[in-house]
Amino acid sequence: LQVEESAVSLWNWTVTKHTGAVIDDEQRAKLRFVACRLICLCEGSDPPEGTIRRQILMSMKTGKGWIDIGKAGLADGFLENAMSSVEKLYAKLRKGSEGEADIQVHRADVEKSLFKVLSYQAESVFAQGDFQKAVMCVQRCKDMLMNLPKETCYLSILCYNFGVETYEWKRYEQSSFWLSQSYDIGKMDMKYSVGKEMQAKVLRLLATTYFEWDCSLYLDKALKAISLANQENLHPAGFFLKVKILLKSGASDEDINSALAEFMHLEMSLDFCLNTAKLLLEHGRESVGFDFLKSVPERFESSPDLGKITLLHIEFLLKNKRELLAKQKIEEVIIGHYTGKQLLPEALNQLHIILWDRAAKRYEEKSYSEALHWYNYSVSFYTPGQIDQNLAKLQRNMASCYLHLKQLDKAKEAVKQAERCDPNSIFTKFSVYKIAVMENDTDKAVEAVIEMGKLAEKTSEHEGKLRVDKNTGSNLLSLAAQIALENDQQIVAIKALEYLSEHLQDCRQLFAALKCLVRLMLSKVMAENAEKRDEDINSIVTYLNLAHKKLAEFFTEEEFTGDMRILEAHWFRKVAWNLAVQFKDSPEKMRDFFVLSFKLSQFCPSDKAVLIAQKTCLLMAAAVDLEMGRQQVTPSEQTELFSQALQHLQTCKEIWKVLKLTGDFAKDPTDTLLLLYEFEARSKLNDPTLHNLMESVWEQPQIEIKTLEIIASLAMESPARYPVLCKKALKSALNLHRKQAVIDAVKFSKCLHSLINISLPTGLTDLDTCVLQEVWDYFEDALSVVSSTDAYPEMEILWLMTRAWNTGIFQYTVGKYKEAEQWCGLGMRFLNHLGSLKKSYE
Numbered sequence: 001l002q003v004e005e006s007a008v009s010l011w012n013w014t015v016t017k018h019t020g021a022v023i024d025d026e027q028r029a030k031l032r033f034v035a036c037r038l039i040c041l042c043e044g045s046d047p048p049e050g051t052i053r054r055q056i057l058m059s060m061k062t063g064k065g066w067i068d069i070g071k072a073g074l075a076d077g078f079l080e081n082a083m084s085s086v087e088k089l090y091a092k093l094r095k096g097s098e099g100e101a102d103i104q105v106h107r108a109d110v111e112k113s114l115f116k117v118l119s120y121q122a123e124s125v126f127a128q129g130d131f132q133k134a135v136m137c138v139q140r141c142k143d144m145l146m147n148l149p150k151e152t153c154y155l156s157i158l159c160y161n162f163g164v165e166t167y168e169w170k171r172y173e174q175s176s177f178w179l180s181q182s183y184d185i186g187k188m189d190m191k192y193s194v195g196k197e198m199q200a201k202v203l204r205l206l207a208t209t210y211f212e213w214d215c216s217l218y219l220d221k222a223l224k225a226i227s228l229a230n231q232e233n234l235h236p237a238g239f240f241l242k243v244k245i246l247l248k249s250g251a252s253d254e255d256i257n258s259a260l261a262e263f264m265h266l267e268m269s270l271d272f273c274l275n276t277a278k279l280l281l282e283h284g285r286e287s288v289g290f291d292f293l294k295s296v297p298e299r300f301e302s303s304p305d306l307g308k309i310t311l312l313h314i315e316f317l318l319k320n321k322r323e324l325l326a327k328q329k330i331e332e333v334i335i336g337h338y339t340g341k342q343l344l345p346e347a348l349n350q351l352h353i354i355l356w357d358r359a360a361k362r363y364e365e366k367s368y369s370e371a372l373h374w375y376n377y378s379v380s381f382y383t384p385g386q387i388d389q390n391l392a393k394l395q396r397n398m399a400s401c402y403l404h405l406k407q408l409d410k411a412k413e414a415v416k417q418a419e420r421c422d423p424n425s426i427f428t429k430f431s432v433y434k435i436a437v438m439e440n441d442t443d444k445a446v447e448a449v450i451e452m453g454k455l456a457e458k459t460s461e462h463e464g465k466l467r468v469d470k471n472t473g474s475n476l477l478s479l480a481a482q483i484a485l486e487n488d489q490q491i492v493a494i495k496a497l498e499y500l501s502e503h504l505q506d507c508r509q510l511f512a513a514l515k516c517l518v519r520l521m522l523s524k525v526m527a528e529n530a531e532k533r534d535e536d537i538n539s540i541v542t543y544l545n546l547a548h549k550k551l552a553e554f555f556t557e558e559e560f561t562g563d564m565r566i567l568e569a570h571w572f573r574k575v576a577w578n579l580a581v582q583f584k585d586s587p588e589k590m591r592d593f594f595v596l597s598f599k600l601s602q603f604c605p606s607d608k609a610v611l612i613a614q615k616t617c618l619l620m621a622a623a624v625d626l627e628m629g630r631q632q633v634t635p636s637e638q639t640e641l642f643s644q645a646l647q648h649l650q651t652c653k654e655i656w657k658v659l660k661l662t663g664d665f666a667k668d669p670t671d672t673l674l675l676l677y678e679f680e681a682r683s684k685l686n687d688p689t690l691h692n693l694m695e696s697v698w699e700q701p702q703i704e705i706k707t708l709e710i711i712a713s714l715a716m717e718s719p720a721r722y723p724v725l726c727k728k729a730l731k732s733a734l735n736l737h738r739k740q741a742v743i744d745a746v747k748f749s750k751c752l753h754s755l756i757n758i759s760l761p762t763g764l765t766d767l768d769t770c771v772l773q774e775v776w777d778y779f780e781d782a783l784s785v786v787s788s789t790d791a792y793p794e795m796e797i798l799w800l801m802t803r804a805w806n807t808g809i810f811q812y813t814v815g816k817y818k819e820a821e822q823w824c825g826l827g828m829r830f831l832n833h834l835g836s837l838k839k840s841y842e
Contacts, residue, residue, distance in 0.1 A: 007038035011058065029065035036062040036078060049092055056085045056113050064120050072127035079124060082117045086110055108147060115144050115151055119158060126162055131174055134162070142185060149189040156186040156194045160202050167205060172213035176221075179206040183228075196232045203229030204238055207245065215248050223249070230262070236272050239263040243276060247283040256280070256288050264295075274312055281316045289316070307333075307347035315354060327377075330355070334380045352378050352390070359397065368401040375401070392422030396431045403434060411435060426455040430476050437487050445492045449480055453499030474504045481516070494520050501546060510550055511568045517543050518575055537589060540579065544596045547572045551603045569603035576600060577613065580620070591624035595648075611659040615670065618652035621645075622677050629684065630717075638719065639685065646681045649674060672707055679711055683720035694725060698732065708733035709751060716758070723758055730755040734781070745791040752782055753796060756803065772807075772819070779804055779826055786833045794835050801830035801841070 014031040017023045023031070036058045047055075059082035063075035090110040122137035141155050163178035182202045186194045193199070203225045210222035222245050230238045239262070246256050260276075273292075280289035290313075310333060317326035333343065333351065343351065359374035375398050382391050395418040402411035415431045422428050433448035456473025477500040484493035497517045504510040518540060525536045551569055573596075580593035598617035604610045625645035629638045656670055675697065682690045697703065697711070708729045715726035734755060737748045760775045782800050786792045808823030831841055 003038055004042040007035045007042070008054075010038070011035040025065070026069050029062070029069050029071075032058070032062040032065050033074075033078075040081065047088075049089065052085050052089045052092065056082050056089065056117075059085060060113075060116055060120060063124065067120065067123050067127060070127070072124040075120070075124045079117055079121050083114075083121075086113050086117060089113070111144055111147055115141055115148055118144075119155065122158070126165075135177075138181065142181075145185070145188055149192050152185060152189045152192040153194050156182050156198075156202075159185060160198075160205075163202070163205060163209075167209055172209050175209045176206060176213070179203075179209060197235075200229040200233035200235060200238065203232065204235075204241060207241055211241075211245055211248070215245075219245070219249050234263070236263075236268050239268075240272070240276060240279070243279060247279070247285065253285060253288050256285065257291075260288070260292060271308075274308055277312060278316075281319075286316075286320065307343035307351075310343075311347055311350055311354070314351070318354070318358060330377050334377065337381055348381060352381070356394075356397075363397075363401065366404070368404045372398060372401045387421050389422045389425070392418040392420075392425060392428060395421070396427055399431050399435075403438065408435070408438060424455065426452050426473055426476055429455060430480065433480055434483060437483055437489060437492065440487075440489075442489060442491055445484070445489065446495050449477070449492060449495045449499060452477060452480065452496075453502070456499065456503050471505065474500060474506070474509070477503070478509065478513070481513070490520055490524060494524075501543070507550065508564070511547065514543055514547050514550075515571065518572075537583075541592055541596065544572055544576055544593075544600070548596065548599050551600070566604055569600050573597045573600035573604065573613070577617070580617075587624045587628055591621050591628075594618075594621045594624070606658070608659070608662045611655055611662070615652055615655050615659060618648045618655070619670070619673055619677070622648040622652065622681075623673075626677060626680055635719070642681045642685045645677065646685070649678050649681065672704070676707065676710055676714070680714045680717075680720075683714060683722055683725075684717075686720075690722070690725075694728075698728070703732075705733045705736045705747070705751075708736070709754075712754060712758075727755065727758050730758065734778075738781075743785055743789070745785060745789050746793060748785055749782075749793050749796040752778060753799065756800075760803070760807065775807075776822075776826070783829060783833075786830070792833075794837060797830055797833050798837055798841075801827045801834070803827075804830065 010031060014023070014028055014035065017028075039055060039058055059078045063078035063082065066072065066075040066078070090107070093110065118137050118141050122134050122141065125133035125137065138155070138159060141151070145152055145155065159178045159182035163175045163182060166172075166175035166178060179202055183199060183206065186199050186202065194202075207222045207225035207229060210218035210225060215222065223242075226238060226242045226245060229235075230242065239259075242259050243256065246259055277289050277292050280292060310329060314326050314329045314333075317323075317329065330351075336342070342348070355374050355378040359371045359378075362368075362371035362374060375394060378394055379391075379398075382388065382394075395414045399411045399414035399418065402408070402414060412435055415428070415435060418425075418428045418431060429448050429451045433445055433452065436442075436445035436448055452473070456477060477496050481493045481496035481500060484490075484496060494517060497513050497520070500513045501510060501517060504513060521536050521540050521543070525533050525540070528536065547568070551565060551572075576593045576597035580590045580597060583589040583593065594617040598614050598621070601610055601614050601617070622645040625641045625648065629641035629645070633641070653674060656674065659665070678693065679690070681687075682693060694711075712726045712729035712733070714720065715722040715729065730751060733751050734748070737743060737751055756775060756778050759771065759778070779800060782792075786797055786800075804823055805827030808820045808825075808827060811817075811823055812820035831838060834841065
């Protein structure tokens with residue numbers, strides 16, 4: 001009993017809260033579901049009549065709730081329970097009846113509930129797509145209408161709703177069945193019928209269903225249905241549909257006129273009449289259509305919208321290639337415009353659209369004079385001095401026609417009028433530009449391009465009432481460049497392309513514009529003398545930098561595929577490479593182009609060819625920085641150049657590591673160049689890591705004599721000063737000279753000369769004994785080589801002799817007589833090896 005009371009309370013609470021909009025339909029359905037299930041659980045073996053009636057009501061409403069929220073499958077069980085409860089109720093009532101009269105009363109009472117359950121079951125199975133079950137349920141309901149006439153309207157509308165849904169699903173056969181049922185049920189009891197208007201509505205949809213299903217097969221049924229609809233209730237929609245069906249059936253003009261006559265007394269709107277006329281004319285019924293159109297003004301004499309009739313007339317005259325008659329009509333409208341019979345603004349705008357459309361078609365056909373004729377009609381509706389953006393557009397269009405006709409003065413006048421109406425329009429500037437190009441006025445054309453570029457930056461630009469597309473500025477600048485190139489105006493084309501490259505969103509167009517710019521500027525540079533080149537070369541650098549920047553930006557695969565990016569990168573890196581090679585006489589430019597080529601190559605796959613190119617670019621860039629750093633520049637500039645070179649070298653070393661894995665590079669001098677360049681950069685930067693670098697060098701077994709001699713030279717080249725490193729490099733080189741199978745006396749002499757110079761500076765007298773001993777050994781080395789070959793340069797022997805003698809004299813002056821005797825004696829030993837100079841020094 002407690003469960004039953006709780007279930008009833010829940011049900012009542014749900015009703016209250018839903019009425020107060022506290023819970024939505026789905027929440028209500030779920031709460032009803034719970035309450036109903038609880039009530040069913042409380043059912044005894046012989047429930048009283050009130051309990052059964054409550055179960056019927058709750059089961060029906062729960063089932064209907066699930067149907068209403070689109071979950072018809074959940075409704076079936078509850079509707080079956082409701083049906084079972086109805087049967088129980090009838091049996092209980094019949095059992096307690098005292099005669100036939102009582103039975104009839106109880107039957108009538110139960111039939112109302114049975115009807116509701118069946119109609120809900122019909123809705124449920126219909127929603128689940130079971131057409132046959134839905135038909136069976138509706139048929140049972142239909143059979144009960146004799147006893148329940150008040151339900152006629154409900155059942156008729158239920159079938160109509162089924163018909164609407166199946167029509168929308170394009171299930172025309174099922175739709176025609178349900179709509180026919182709806183109409184038939186609606187006729188069963190006139191007292192409780194849905195009414196003539198609703199019956200007509202049902203029949204119109206039935207006619208439409210037949211028409212769309214298969215007009216050729218069901219034409220008669222469609223006509224019969226629409227005729228019945230019009231008999232039930234005359235309505236413009238029925239009239240229009242009948243005309244539509246007749247036209248589709250190929251009925252004669254006489255039949256169509258008869259159909260039109262049936263409805264002439266009806267109240268119809270002007271737009272409806274115009275749509276009817278349009279329908280007739282679109283189906284090629286010119287005679288009937290124009291006659292009907294002529295009759296319309298009489299019905300709407302006082303309407304301010306009469307201009308719509310004229311517009312439709314003009315439109316269809318043009319459509320049927322009756323241009324002369326259309327022109328007459330237009331001229332009548334123009335006369336009316338200035339004699340108090342103006343069209344409403346909306347109609348006038350529509351007429352302008354028709355005129356511009358006709359002019360545009362003539363323009364496309366290259367009938368420019370005829371296009372001007374139609375544009376002039378449009379101009380006729382504007383008053384002198386009127387400011388209007390559409391008038392500006394009109395004048396620009398006319399200017400284009402005049403330009404094609406080579407009527408430059410008229411074109412200039414039209415553009416002048418456009419500037420008066422809309423001076424800040426990018427389209428107006430484009431028209432000014434076209435005339436400037438045709439007049440060969442480079443300055444004015446460039447000025448117009450600059451103005452177009454500025455306007456392209458303004459995203460809020462408007463053209464008439466329509467917002468300018470974001471690509472409009474780019475498209476016009478692209479066209480401007482094309483026009484300039486066609487007219488051999490390179491400077492103008494370059495300016496247009498420069499603005500274009502700044503504003504293009506389409507990456508393919510952007511790179512096409514940049515390529516065009518590079519080519520144009522290259523041809524310009526080739527034709528110029530050296531003095532004028534610098535500015536244009538800087539422009540090329542700017543274009544290549546922009547290409548690099550854009551390649552680095554993110555693009556979707558649809559906008560710019562990976563393969564496209566690679567192709568563009570290859571093109572620009574090769575251009576930069578070629579320019580670097582071309583400007584070998586200008587180190588700074590050569591360096592910049594090599595660096596650019598490297599940067600651009602980073603968007604290419606790292607295959608062997610690309611890696612070699614990258615390595616070369618960086619080596620060349622570093623070499624140029626070092627060379628520039630050797631020139632007479634400020635210390636800060638030197639530091640910047642040497643640091644920059646070092647950065648290039650570090651990157652190059654990483655690339656070289658990878659490249660060496662791809663093949664045999666035994667004869668490649670890159671390792672040597674990297675070492676020498678890095679040594680020079682670090683030594684001139686006074687880099688504390690320089691000694692660490694050299695430790696690895698001294699350990700290399702394959703280092704060449706020439707490399708060591710260059711290191712020695714660089715170690716003492718200003719601003720570097722590393723005598724210890726210089727001396728060590730020269731000693732290593734001298735050792736290598738000694739190890740040669742045949743000593744090259746000339747090279748040996750130069751190396752020894754440098755080593756003695758660094759070890760025994762000129763003018764120093766107070767020298768350490770160890771140093772003198774070390775230098776003495778070098779002289780002994782020299783003597784041994786001099787004694788073994790005649791190839792030792794005589795001037796070098798003379799220098800050795802003089803240097804040894806002078807060292808002895810220096811020792812003498814400081815009182816070191818023994819040492820002085822030794823060094824002077826050493827010098828005398830070289831005297832014997834002099835050739836032609838021996839007598840002079842003896």
